Amino acid sequence: NNCIHLSEGNIKSKNTDNIMFLTWSLPSGATCPYATDMCKKRCFAKKNESFKNVRDSRERNLEETQKDTFIEDMIKHLEYHLSRPKAKNKRIFVRIHTSGDFYSLDYLIKWVYISEYFKENDKILFQAYTKSMPIIEDYINEYGKNYGYDFNPNEIIDDINIRFVWSVWNDTPKKYTDSALALGFQIFMALPKDEISNQVNKGAFNCNGDCGNCKECYTGNSLKIVIPYH
Numbered sequence: 489n490n491c492i493h494l495s496e497g498n499i500k501s502k503n504t505d506n507i508m509f510l511t512w513s514l515p516s517g518a519t520c521p522y523a524t525d526m527c528k529k530r531c532f533a534k535k536n537e538s539f540k541n542v543r544d545s546r547e548r549n550l551e552e553t554q555k556d557t558f559i560e561d562m563i564k565h566l567e568y569h570l571s572r573p574k575a576k577n578k579r580i581f582v583r584i585h586t587s588g589d590f591y592s593l594d595y596l597i598k599w600v601y602i603s604e605y606f607k608e609n610d611k612i613l614f615q616a617y618t619k620s621m622p623i624i625e626d627y628i629n630e631y632g633k634n635y636g637y638d639f640n641p642n643e644i645i646d647d648i649n650i651r652f653v654w655s656v657w658n659d660t661p662k663k664y665t666d667s668a669l670a671l672g673f674q675i676f677m678a679l680p681k682d683e684i685s686n687q688v689n690k691g692a693f694n695c696n697g698d699c700g701n702c703k704e705c706y707t708g709n710s711l712k713i714v715i716p717y718h
Contacts, residue, residue: 491548492558492565497700498586504700508578510569514553514588515546521591522619522664526657530678530717533587546587559601566602570611581699581706584616584650593626600627603649615706617655617676621664624652624671645671653705653713674713676705681716688714 497509516533517523523531537543552558566582569575590596603614618624624645632639645652654668655676668675676695679687688694693710696702704710 492552492561493545493549494565494569494582495586500697500699501581501583501586502698502700503578506578507700507703508569508575508580509583509700510566510580511583511586512549513542513546513586514550514591515543516587519550519588519591520619521589522622523589524619524657524659526659527619530657536587550588553595553598559598562598562602563605566606566612570609575611579610580612581703582612582614584614585618589618590616590620590623593623593630596620596623596627599650600648607649613651613706614649615651615653617653617705619655619660619664621654621667625667642671651706674705674708674710676713676715678715678717684714684716687712 494510494512496511497503498511501509501511503509513533516531516537517528520527537546552561555561566580569580584599590599599614599616606612606614628641628644631644632641635644652668652671652673653676654665654673655678656665656668657678665675677687677692684694692712692714693704693708695704695713695715697715699705702708704713
């Protein structure tokens with residue numbers, strides 16, 4: 489039974505004339521193994537789970553990820569969305585996790601296979617904000633074995649058809665952010681309002697909360713993106 493459900497955007501990820509957003513959500517906290525204290529305290533996704541329908545939907549999605557058929561089922565569901573009349577002349581941006589994160593290596597690998605299936609299809613783009621650097625590093629080490637001892641971590645990441653954005657707070661361990669920078673990830677940082685202008689003056693991109701028209705986290709080249717706490 490395929491109970492997979494991708495939502496069409498949210499308050500920030502609004503569809504435009506040429507972009508359509510699909511979002512995938514898991515239970516917050518329970519699937520965020522590397523959430524920091526600040527992340528847990530200010531988690532916007534957790535607030536939404538006060539609604540039973542939201543909570544139940546995310547729990548069902550988590551159950552789907554643990555099935556042997558998840559890859560096949562998600563591919564079918566994405567193909568359905570690509571074939572819909574409303575998707576004609578639009579590029580689909582798939583945001584993996586409006587809540588939750590890559591909670592295990594096996595789960596990350598499943599998304600790698602899903603995105604790989606659509607690698608030659610320019611009509612669909614996969615993106616994920618993440619804090620799960622140790623799991624990404626596990627993936628690099630696991631697949632690096634195929635390359636021998638002289639493998640380049642960046643080549644392994646570049647081969648994945650997912651645009652990873654490193655989502656950080658002030659209490660995110662520096663070693664993980666250093667790894668993200670070394671791997672070429674964009675850095676997305678939530679800050680107090682009074683710290684935003686300082687970062688912008690240093691060259692950071694100031695998020696205006698309109699993903700459909702901005703697209704900086706999906707197709708842009710800014711090294712660091714900042715947003716006020718919300």
